[in-house]
Amino acid sequence: MFKLETATRVALAVLLIYAGYLVMLAGSLPREIFAPLFSEKGPFEQMSIVLWLALGSVLLFHDFRSPKVLPLALLAFVFAAREADMHKAFTVMSIEKIKFYLSPDVPVMQKLIGGLVLLSVAGLVVFLARQFYLFFVRRDGARTPVGQVLLLPVLMLPIAKVLDRGANVLKESFGIHLPATVGQFNAAFEEGMEMAIPVLFIVALLLYRASQRGEQSLPAPVLTPGKR
Template sequence: MPPSSSSFALRPGAAVWLALAFLGLAHLVWIVLPAPATMALMSEHGPVEGLNAALYVVTAALIAAWRRPEDDWRLWASLAVVMLAFAAREMDWHKAFTGTSVLKFSFFLRDGRPLHRVVAALVLAPVALACAHLVVRRGPGVLRGLRRGDPVAVTVLTFAVTLVVGKVADRAPAILAEELGIVLGAAVRAWQTAIEEVMELALAFLVALGAWQHRQRDRRS
């Protein structure tokens, strides 16, 4: 990476600009392409969703490759596990083997068969442990980093906000239809889908950026 771009990537606002660039890309796709073409590009099992899954796997590999012997393996292992879980979720593995989502509480309370519940719990346990480690053990450090403008902490916060934006865009049509009886038109539906899928596409880049910032910061210190 050239020195100028390397220096910019280490700034606290780099992740914010990256997320905004993807948000702009989503709007550009929506403006340039007609609604049916946008929906086809961003649809379930479409090219963008497949690219998302591949990028999560690549990011997990980068996380493993960038770890140094003196680094805390639990942080890097947790990040890699979460990225692989994102990839599995993107490929619909959470419902491919049972016919229903194993990520819902209702699956464990009433919908799932006993054997399916046990297997799903065993598969999800490492993901839950990884998320718990990142939130409980690393969360306080992120909050302290935000107060001093640490680039890694800002990237983590940007990742969280981007994830929320994608999930809100994902759930908005169903909520509007079920709660308010509002059915989105084709153009608005294409806009919503473009935002959902492109902001999900940004997540892998944000994690890779945060991991790289962390590695470069430790080297400089």
């Protein structure tokens, strides 16, 4: 029978409290204070960069030689770079946009380099998706504290990206402008939850390290006389 582990219940409780805090900020702060707080250059966004870098560093410190850990660390650094807007810092426009590769205004060399970067990141994602599949499906990882906590940021990532792009897609593609209040709540959850994602990954890693130490500290089985 599936049950939530204590670590998962604690993580969910903290997330709910944090979400309530974000709701309070979005609902109570005046626009002139809220806007810079949750802007692309605001403290939440900047802290996200720091936390992704911290996650990558912790992973490398954990075991930089592991073929499974190194891709995770690299992806953490990729997310840090993405939050720092590096995906459009050296090119005419964002390398994530299809228009970047179709526009005649973009130099060919930029298209080639941007495409190689995106393909490399896609390769990392595919590799890690396979590792997650093996862990959760083959090894029943969802029943472990590490797996359950790890599921939280994995599920939150696409939700955060939908919140990130949703308002712009509605405006640019359909001419729908969200009310200011809705936009404020959307920004609070997007930036706030994006900052929480690397924290949850770090918590999962710490739980994994603790479980490994626990296994190593177990006494070796003792053979009783007459048994082999």
